Amino acid sequence: MKHIKLSLAFAILYGLTIAPVNASTSDELELEKLNQIEAQLTLQREWVEYRWKKASAECYDKFFVNSCLSDARAKYRREIDPIRAQEVLLNENQRIIKERIKTERDARRAAERADPKRAQERAENEKAFLQKQKDAAARAADLEERRKDAPRRAQENKSGVKLD
Numbered sequence: 001m002k003h004i005k006l007s008l009a010f011a012i013l014y015g016l017t018i019a020p021v022n023a024s025t026s027d028e029l030e031l032e033k034l035n036q037i038e039a040q041l042t043l044q045r046e047w048v049e050y051r052w053k054k055a056s057a058e059c060y061d062k063f064f065v066n067s068c069l070s071d072a073r074a075k076y077r078r079e080i081d082p083i084r085a086q087e088v089l090l091n092e093n094q095r096i097i098k099e100r101i102k103t104e105r106d107a108r109r110a111a112e113r114a115d116p117k118r119a120q121e122r123a124e125n126e127k128a129f130l131q132k133q134k135d136a137a138a139r140a141a142d143l144e145e146r147r148k149d150a151p152r153r154a155q156e157n158k159s160g161v162k163l164d
Contacts, residue, residue: 027097027100027101027104028101030097031094031097031098031101034090034093034094034097035094037090038087038090038094041083041086041087041090044083045080045083045087048076048079048080048083049076049080051076051079052072052073052075052076052079055068055072055075055076056069056072056073059072
């Protein structure tokens, strides 16, 4: 229940939609917005970690080191737990949006592949490729024949008489 309240609060706070919508530029804009929020959360996390490390280092100057360290750790946990909850929700929303964008991209590619004009173009390209392969094989065979015939032609050139 706590996580549902957190997720709803997070969604309301940042104006996010959790319901799936058609992937489009709005999804890309929403993903960009989520990336900005992620950068803000990362900055918050770094500040919390900085304060915790600083407090931990200061504990070693005190007499009750373990007590001070546990207090610093408890304060760190109180500050970092809400940030982690937001990060989990943010990552979940990012995954959903990225999946929608990928699904739409895949659907667009499938539609392009199914397009008769593109299919005809692919067939023509394949036919041209096969013809080029045949031509290359014929040239290779002709070259091999010339190499085999080279000694005879060299002899013919030396004697000046046609040997056929």
